[in-house]
Every structure is written in structure tokens, then in C-alpha cells.
Amino acid sequence: MQTDNILRIKNNSSVDLSEIIILSYEAFSEAAIQLLKEEQNHCVSYFAYRKENDLQFLMAVADDNHHDIAIISHLLKDGETQALESLTPAIFALHIFEREIHENFGVDFINHPWLKPVRFSHDRFNQNSTINNYPFYSIKSHELHEVGVGPIHAGVIEPGHFRFTCNGENVLHLEIQLGWQHRGVEPLFLKKNNLQRNLLAENIAGDTVIGHTWTFAQTMETLAGITVTEQTQMERALALELERMAIHTGDIGALCVDAAYHLGAQVFGILRTAIINFTQSWCGNRFGKSLIRLGGTYFPFTEELKQDLLQILARYEKQFLEMSHLTYRLPSVQNRFDFVGNITTQQARLLGTVGLSARMSQVVRDIRVSHPAYAYQRFPYETMVAEKGDVFARFLLKRKEIKRSIAWIRNLMEHFSFDASQTKKPVYNLRLKPNHFALSLTEGWRGEICHCALTDQNGALKHYKIKDPSMHNWKSLELSLRNLEISDFPINNKSYNLSYCGHDL
Amino acid sequence: MIEEIKILIHNGRQYIPDLRNAKLKSPFRGRPEISTAKLDEQALAAVCPLGAIYLNPVRLDMGKCAFCGECAFAFPEKIKFTTDFRISSNKREDLIVKEGDSHEIRVDESSIRPEIKKIFSKSLKLRQVSAGGDNSCETELGACGNANFDMGRFGIEFTASPRHADGIVVTGPISENMAEPLQIAWEAIPEPKIFVLCGVDAISGGIFADSPAINRSFLEKVHVDLFIPGNPSHPLTIINGLLDLTRSK
Numbered sequence: 001m002q003t004d005n006i007l008r009i010k011n012n013s014s015v016d017l018s019e020i021i022i023l024s025y026e027a028f029s030e031a032a033i034q035l036l037k038e039e040q041n042h043c044v045s046y047f048a049y050r051k052e053n054d055l056q057f058l059m060a061v062a063d064d065n066h067h068d069i070a071i072i073s074h075l076l077k078d079g080e081t082q083a084l085e086s087l088t089p090a091i092f093a094l095h096i097f098e099r100e101i102h103e104n105f106g107v108d109f110i111n112h113p114w115l116k117p118v119r120f121s122h123d124r125f126n127q128n129s130t131i132n133n134y135p136f137y138s139i140k141s142h143e144l145h146e147v148g149v150g151p152i153h154a155g156v157i158e159p160g161h162f163r164f165t166c167n168g169e170n171v172l173h174l175e176i177q178l179g180w181q182h183r184g185v186e187p188l189f190l191k192k193n194n195l196q197r198n199l200l201a202e203n204i205a206g207d208t209v210i211g212h213t214w215t216f217a218q219t220m221e222t223l224a225g226i227t228v229t230e231q232t233q234m235e236r237a238l239a240l241e242l243e244r245m246a247i248h249t250g251d252i253g254a255l256c257v258d259a260a261y262h263l264g265a266q267v268f269g270i271l272r273t274a275i276i277n278f279t280q281s282w283c284g285n286r287f288g289k290s291l292i293r294l295g296g297t298y299f300p301f302t303e304e305l306k307q308d309l310l311q312i313l314a315r316y317e318k319q320f321l322e323m324s325h326l327t328y329r330l331p332s333v334q335n336r337f338d339f340v341g342n343i344t345t346q347q348a349r350l351l352g353t354v355g356l357s358a359r360m361s362q363v364v365r366d367i368r369v370s371h372p373a374y375a376y377q378r379f380p381y382e383t384m385v386a387e388k389g390d391v392f393a394r395f396l397l398k399r400k401e402i403k404r405s406i407a408w409i410r411n412l413m414e415h416f417s418f419d420a421s422q423t424k425k426p427v428y429n430l431r432l433k434p435n436h437f438a439l440s441l442t443e444g445w446r447g448e449i450c451h452c453a454l455t456d457q458n459g460a461l462k463h464y465k466i467k468d469p470s471m472h473n474w475k476s477l478e479l480s481l482r483n484l485e486i487s488d489f490p491i492n493n494k495s496y497n498l499s500y501c502g503h504d505l
Numbered sequence: 506m507i508e509e510i511k512i513l514i515h516n517g518r519q520y521i522p523d524l525r526n527a528k529l530k531s532p533f534r535g536r537p538e539i540s541t542a543k544l545d546e547q548a549l550a551a552v553c554p555l556g557a558i559y560l561n562p563v564r565l566d567m568g569k570c571a572f573c574g575e576c577a578f579a580f581p582e583k584i585k586f587t588t589d590f591r592i593s594s595n596k597r598e599d600l601i602v603k604e605g606d607s608h609e610i611r612v613d614e615s616s617i618r619p620e621i622k623k624i625f626s627k628s629l630k631l632r633q634v635s636a637g638g639d640n641s642c643e644t645e646l647g648a649c650g651n652a653n654f655d656m657g658r659f660g661i662e663f664t665a666s667p668r669h670a671d672g673i674v675v676t677g678p679i680s681e682n683m684a685e686p687l688q689i690a691w692e693a694i695p696e697p698k699i700f701v702l703c704g705v706d707a708i709s710g711g712i713f714a715d716s717p718a719i720n721r722s723f724l725e726k727v728h729v730d731l732f733i734p735g736n737p738s739h740p741l742t743i744i745n746g747l748l749d750l751t752r753s754k
Contacts, residue, residue: 120682121718122681122716122717122718123717131682132685151683151686152634152686152690154665154666155647155663155665156633156635156643156646156647156663157635157640157643158635158638158640158643159634159635159636159683159686179682180637180680180682180683180686181635181637181638181677181680181682181683182637182680182681182682182718183637183677183678183680183713183716183718183719184713184716184717184718184719187716188712188713188716191715192712193554195554195575196554196555196712198554199554199555199571199573199712200712203639203706203711203712203713204639205639205640206638206639206640206641206642206643206644206737207639207640207641207644209641250644263509263512263513266651266652267512267516269648269651269652269653270516270519270651270652270653273648273651273653280529280533281530281532282532283532284531284532284533284534284572284574284586285533285534285572285736286645286737286739287641287644287737289571289573289641289736290572290573290574298574298578299532318515319512319515319516322508322511322512322515323512326508326509326512499640500640501637501638501639501640504680504682
């Protein structure tokens with residue numbers, strides 16, 4: 001199989017479905033493995049959808065060196081045995097995608113080492129598989145015990161079930177069972193009108209409103225063949241960086257809570273408030289809901305907002321630097337962060353982690369750099385990595401990313417003249433190109449978000465696929481806990497801050 | 506130590522002294538007001554993505570409203586959102602704003618169970634359950650306890666266990682997969698206890714109302730003591746709602 005003649009598309013673009021070559025599963029596997037063996041490539045989405053009674057598979061592999069995305073496809077016919085040789089033994093990062101296809105359509109992946117349910121979706125193939133009979137991994141031994149936590153946790157957070165297998169205080173294995181948050185988001189996209197879809201995208205994950213809604217908007221706008229004004233593109237990127245700053249700041253505060261450093265916890269909370277209150281003064285909502293709309297916005301970024309933002313940033317920066325520097329130097333904090341929950345570069349590559357969870361282990365993976373939207377082409381963002389892959393690395397990286405986001409925003413404010421009159425109102429009456437496939441990638445604060453959409457011959461949506469970065473990263477959290485004390489779990493979990501609802505959809 | 510004192514001084518006093526009368530600025534969207542202007546009412550109802558606008562007379566249901574503002578942008582002469590954040594109520598029908606109405610939304614004192622004010626007026630411990638919530642309402646509930654809003658000053662806090670709680674705050678449209686855990690948590694709370702729905706998803710299902718993946722049958726079995734609108738609910742809406750429910754005037 002030659003990988004040279006595979007269809008390659010750019011981020012935020014669409015192609016006619018006829019351009020996607022359908023390969024035999026043998027050729028598909030060979031191409032996938034050949035592509036994914038290369039370090040610059042990773043799988044951004046792999047899913048299946050019903051094409052009449054057959055099942056069409058689509059895999060998107062992002063190439064960070066060539067800045068494009070390879071698309072390969074396979075068709076599993078109705079009459080054929082619904083079993084395929086698993087690709088997971090060769091490319092471990094595909095494990096979650098194969099599990100998802102297995103759960104949704106009942107396709108058996110032979111030799112998959114961990115073919116378990118993903119989220120117990122309401123339309124899953126095997127309705128006998130229920131959230132109360134998940135097949136946990138278990139070790140029979142008199143010396144070991146199991147600890148079950150959740151779905152409802154001690155804090156004010158989303159539900160998930162964690163099962164620890166422990167030897168005394170030491171964790172030998174952690175298995176995370178998700179699906180509690182499943183709301184049936186993807187099929188709802190097909191039933192709703194464009195404004196409703198816009199709201200739905202805002203509700204995929206309420207902590208990643210901008211990330212998901214921007215990705216949604218780009219997917220739909222490319223399918224409709226429209227572009228938003230330069231001003232709106234800059235506004236969206238600005239909102240994304242503000243979201244990143246706000247959540248990273250809150251996360252560092254949460255880490256301080258778990259290190260029993262209350263001054264840090266309170267001050268980072270205060271700083272987060274300053275940023276989200278600015279977002280509220282921009283669009284009326286602290287999380288940025290209502291800001292991003294198809295084709296335009298009702299909330300242009302004005303000169304007045306710009307002056308406010310620059311003032312808030314100046315104050316924020318001074319207090320953030322002061323507080324984070326002190327936190328960084330504090331021996332009691334260092335002691336809680338250092339060498340806890342380590343993931344090596346090799347493990348990160350194997351798991352296919354993305355975003356901050358990849359960069360903490362020296363894996364350079366950042367859509368803003370490798371597949372940039374226009375705003376990041378015009379104002380480049382320079383990404384960075386940490387080395388050790390532990391809680392301390394995640395803390396350091398969040399701190400550095402906040403500083404870099406501030407620098408990026410300042411650069412934007414200085415060199416781009418915002419003119420509210422250049423903003424267009426939202427457009428909900430869109431004509432989507434028939435028989436098309438569109439893909440959009442955005443680097444949210446957790447990592448890359450991928451939305452894919454397919455239309456039928458009438459230009460109606462026939463499939464909508466969402467991938468939150470947490471899909472890749474939950475496994476990393478599980479593995480990072482091995483051989484740690486069980487009491488290290490909360491701080492480790494907070495340093496990742498993965499999404500439950502984004503995963504469960 | 507010196508460094509820490511410096512930081513304390515730099516941050517100054519952060520808490521909002523009077524949470525009842527705090528002011529939010531436009532474009533924050535709180536309680537809507539509907540004028541009596543005449544227009545194409547069918548078109549007005551059609552613009553709402555969540556079916557929150559009813560006709561004859563024109564009404565807006567804050568229990569279904571995501572406060573996206575689309576109606577106000579399309580028909581500014583008919584609907585405007587004020588910055589009034591005190592919009593929680595203990596009666597579902599009081600969340601519906603009629604055309605011509607401009608009165609404030611308050612908890613109806615006469616329908617509060619007497620034991621609520623008697624027992625919870627000085628201390629209220631709540632268990633939060635996210636049942637398909639998108640983590641925005643959850644984050645705002647968390648923010649209620651931060652240095653800015655400081656709900657703890659009223660003795661209102663979230664507990665780790667339902668056994669220690671006086672009530673439950675539900676967020677999310679109640680996913681099928683969380684329906685049973687929610688019921689178990691509710692049953693684990695000792696009587697007397699309060700039941701609170703926070704956010705549009707919890708009150709009406711929101712954008713997920715017609716999803717086959719949610720199961721709201723549990724709500725038929727409980728009495729809801731407080732509805733807190735919003736998408737997500739603002740901390741000021743949450744705190745004032747809880748105070749109105751549990752405190753004597």
C-alpha cells in the first residue's frame with residue numbers, strides 16, 4: 001500500500017465523499033499502521049457510520065510535518081462477518097476508537113486486548129451491556145483489595161466510577177468507567193436546526209464552550225462554503241485563549257487545594273474570576289455561551305472592551321506571576337507535585353495523548369502550530385513542552401501556557417485593529433454542500449478537539465462525530481497512577497482535569 | 506511569610522459585601538421583560554431554539570430559557586433581558602414571565618414548607634449531583650464558595666456525603682445512566698431535606714429535552730423546593746435563591 005496517493009485535506013476543509021477512496025480492510029490496516037508508525041502522525045478521529053445497511057469506516061490521521069490530514073476509509077458490507085482484525089496491538093492509540101465502534105455497532109475486533117464498553121450510549125449495539133455490569137479487571141488474591149469510588153464524587157464535579165486494585169496503600173491498577181454523563185449529543189445534531197446545533201455545541205462541555213463551539217462553527221461554515229470576517233476569526237481565537245487562561249488558572253488553584261495551600265487556592269480562584277467576568281462583560285456569559293455563532297456574532301469585540309481587557313491582563317499578570325512564583329518555590333507544594341503521576345515520552349506516544357497531556361511528556365502536539373486556523377497563521381503561537389510528565393510538569397506547563405497566552409493576546413491587541421463594524425450577524429440559514437465530508441481541529445485548553453460532519457445527497461447532515469481530547473487522555477490518567485499511593489489520586493486527577501461529559505457525549 | 510502578606514495586600518478585599526443588591530452589567534442576561542408591542546408572534550415563538558416562548562398572551566419560560574438572547578436580538582422592541590439576577594423561585598409557574606410583567610421574581614413564602622425555615626435558616630449543607638451536567642453549572646456552584654461570593658458566610662456549603670447533607674442540588678438533564686445513582690443519593694439524605702434543580706438542563710432538560718438518552722422520571726416522585734434558572738446559573742442567582750428559600754426576611 002502506497003501512502004503517497006492517499007487523500008489529504010487541510011484543517012477546516014471539506015471534500016466530496018467520492019474523493020475518499022474505499023480500501024479493502026487489509027489495505028486500510030496497512031495504510032493506517034504505516035502512517036501511524038511515523039512520529040509526526042497521529043489519529044485525530046476514527047469512526048464508523050451506517051451507509052444504508054453497510055458500515056463505512058473513516059480514519060483521519062493528522063500529519064504535523066506536512067500540516068495536512070490523511071483520510072482513509074473502509075466499507076464493511078452487511079452480509080460479511082462483522083469481525084475485523086484489531087489494529088490496537090500494532091497501534092495502541094487506536095484502542096479507544098475500536099472500542100467505540102464495537103460498542104456502537106457490534107463489530108468484533110479480533111485480538112483487541114481491552115474490548116470494553118466506552119460510554120453505554122443509549123443506541124449501543126448490545127443493550128444487555130449495562131452500566132451496572134461493566135467488566136472490571138480484577139485480580140484474585142488475599143493480599144489485594146479493591147476500592148470503588150463514584151459515580152458520585154466527594155466534590156462538586158461530574159460523575160465517573162474509579163476502581164482501584166491496591167496492595168496496601170499502593171495502587172497496582174486503576175480502571176475508570178465512564179458513560180454516566182451520556183446525553184446522546186451526536187444523534188441530536190442530526191435532528192436539530194442550525195441555531196439549536198449551535199447551542200448543542202456550547203453544551204458538549206461547559207468548560208470548553210469556546211473550543212467546541214468554534215470547532216463546530218468551522219465544520220459547518222466549511223460545509224456551507226462561507227467564511228467569517230477576519231475580525232470574527234480573531235475574536236474566536238481571543239476567546240479561546242481567554243478560556244485557556246481561565247481554566248488553567250482554576251486548575252492551578254485546585255492543585256493548591258490538594259496540596260493544602262489555601263492562599264494559592266484562593267488567589268488563583270480570584271484571578272480566574274477576573275478572566276471569566278471579562279468574558280461575561282463581552283458576551284453576557286462567564287463561560288462564553290452565546291459568543292460564537294454560525295457566520296458571525298452578536299457580540300463584536302469593541303475598542304472599549306480592548307481597553308478593559310488590557311487593564312485586566314496587566315493586573316492579572318502581576319498577581320499571577322507573584323502567586324505562581326511563590327507556589328513554585330514552596331517546598332511543601334513541590335513535595336506534593338514532584339514525581340507524582342509520571343508519564344514518559346514513550347508512554348505518551350504509545351497512548352496517543354494530545355494537548356497538555358502530550359506536551360507535559362515532551363511530545364510536541366499543538367494544533368495551533370501544526371494545523372493552525374487563520375488567526376494563528378497571522379499571529380503565530382509558539383508551543384512548548386515540559387519534561388518530566390508528572391504533576392509538577394503539568395503545573396509548570398499550565399503556568400507557562402498562561403504566560404504565553406497573555407503574550408499572544410497582547411500581540412493581537414497591538415497589531416490587529418478591531419473594528420466592530422466589520423462584524424457580521426449570525427447566519428442560520430445555510431445550504432450545506434451535498435455528499436461532503438468536513439473536518440475541523442481546534443487546540444482547546446485540554447488539547448485537540450475534532451469535529452467531523454457528513455452530508456447526504458440533499459445537503460442534510462447524516463453523521464456528526466465529536467472527539468474531545470479526553471478520549472485520548474483518560475488512559476494516561478489511569479496508567480499514571482500505577483505504583484502510587486491511593487492518596488495521590490486526587491491531586492493527579494486534578495492536574496489532568498479531563499472531561500466526563502465531553503467523553504460521554 | 507513576608508511574600509504571602511504582600512500577596513494578601515495586593516489582592517485586597519475580594520468578597521462582594523452585599524450579595525442581595527450586587528449589580529451586574531449588560532450584556533449579562535437576567536430576568537426578561539416582554540413589552541406589549543404588537544408583532545408577528547408566530548415568528549417570535551419560532552426564533553427560540555428551546556421552545557421557551559408561549560403565545561396568547563406572549564410568555565417566556567425561564568425554566569426552558571438558555572438566556573442565549575436570540576429573541577431579544579431578533580425582536581428588540583418586544584423582549585429585553587434585564588440584569589436582574591434574582592430569578593430563582595420555588596414555584597415552577599413563577600418562572601414564566603408574561604408580556605407587560607415587570608415585577609421581580611421571588612420565592613413564594615406561603616408555599617415553603619415550615620420546617621425549611623425552622624431547621625435550615627442558620628446552616629445548610631448540600632450534596633451536589635451532576636446528572637449529565639456539562640460542568641458549567643457545577644463550576645458555578647463551586648464558585649459560590651470562592652473568595653468573591655463566599656457563600657460559606659451564610660453557613661451554606663457542599664458536603665462530600667449525602668449522609669451529612671440537608672438536601673440535594675441537581676444539575677444536568679438527568680441522563681439515563683445517572684438516574685439510579687441520583688435516586689440512591691437522594692434516599693441517603695436524612696429527612697427533612699430539600700430538593701433543588703439548578704440550570705436550564707435540570708429544570709426542563711434544556712437542549713436535551715427530547716433526547717432518548719435522558720430519563721427524568723425521578724422528578725415525578727419528588728417535590729422540588731427551588732428552581733434556579735440559567736445556562737449556567739450565575740452564582741448570585743444560586744446564592745440568593747438559597748437564601749430566599751431558607752432565611753426569614
